[in-house]
Amino acid sequence: MSAAPVLTGYAGGVGWITFNRPEAMNAVDVPMAVAFRDAVRALNATPGIKVIVLTGAGRAFMAGGDLASFRRTDDKPGFAHELITPIHEALVALAEGPAVSIASVGGAAAGAGMSVALAADLCVAAENASFTTAYAGVAAPGDCGITWALPAMVGPRKAMELMLLSPRLSAAEAAALGLVNHVVADDALEAETDRLAARLARGPAFAMGQIKALIRRPAASYAAHLDAERAGFAACAGEADFDEALAAFFARRAPDFRAE
Template identity: 35%
Template sequence: MTDATIQYTLRQGVGHIVLNRPAKRNALSLAMRTALWDAVDRADQDDAVRAVLLSGAGEHFCVGGDIGEMRPGALDAEAGRDRIAPVTKGARRLLETTKPVVVAVDGCAYGAGCSLALAADFVVATERASFCMSFLRLGLVPDACGLFTLPRVVGWLRAKDMLYSTRAIGGAEALEYGMVNELAVPGDLEARAREIALAMASLPRTAFGLVKTALLHSMSADVGAMADAEMAAQAIAYSTAYHEAAVQRLRAGAPPLYAWPAKGGG
């Protein structure tokens, strides 16, 4: 699928979604938002997609919503909720998909762009990346599930700092905060992110989905609920063909089915 502002390709089990509006720093217009969520739905529902990669065209990931389409004072509360509802639904789909989601961030990840990165399972960024929860600058509250993900990713006080100060943090600080898993130089960013997505595409589909779903609920569940979830999930995982093949390979001294790609090809 190719859209003027969203590109979608499927190669080697990786569904690659590209925010493709570089002249506007990939600002999310209303039409672009719709195309983005359509691409997320397509990747989520396609069995041929084993991992999702999200990146931005040009030198920026996403500067957030398109201010040219914002309508101060033109929406009552009901209309405002209707306008933001698709964003929440789409972000939840990205957050809750049982497939691995890898995000590559260069340049700006502001507002909703920052929230999109927070919804990932693995984030690769450059040192020149800039993450900013800029909503209060515009008299708005975080969206795209940012109020759920941010404190869980960076912690309570750091979340307050980012939200209240609206300051931007660079790639190195985002790595320290836990918003970024790994830094890459700009020229290698997309290749490294794709390498990780390809590796994650070979993860055991059932077991990974069970782990990701359990982790999503772990912050709001007590130990008893999580222990029960573990036991139920393990019972399912024990029965999978992947587990059987992995054990057989281990016993035979064969290379494992899954291996993480070392940084720098090492």
């Protein structure tokens, strides 16, 4: 029997969701996306949960979407909807739920991984963490809320640079941009995340929920923005550039996008 794509647990007011495809650096496929959505909904419905921690098993937080899944399908736009819909539902549930969310990032957070890290209310990163948008390199516009969160955090001009050029940011560089709250030693990530989660779990649940709701208030159309991202991604998945990006990725070569 294959391992569960997402592991969950809770104790002391803290729920944990661990992305559990370490052999694929936790790249998101449909089963993981569905399991993530179901885990967030279950924790939101669990009495006493004040904090939800997101983390990845193995050496990465999440290395984007599972491009191999796209490669196996003839209907790439349809598959984009199938993959992105449940993870977007998970992120809306995370944003609209009362619990404070923490992304605990070790290793790579690329593409959807960076998006999910930015979607959390707080982010703690190990020194070995790295962040890259990665979407332009696979001829995609972004998903999982990154084109909502990134401009709000760094401003539209810097967000444009990060989306178009996809630089690989170290944990320290991400912290300097305001994308990460705390950077800790690699071997201290779990302990520091536990300490932060426990501190929040001792806090006033209703007041913290109100703080979260008020700070997120400008994101009243977050769900609609996620819908627009999904539609844009699916449209790009039907283009020849997307096929070329997949072929180049698996051939370990630079993509040769067609001239317009």
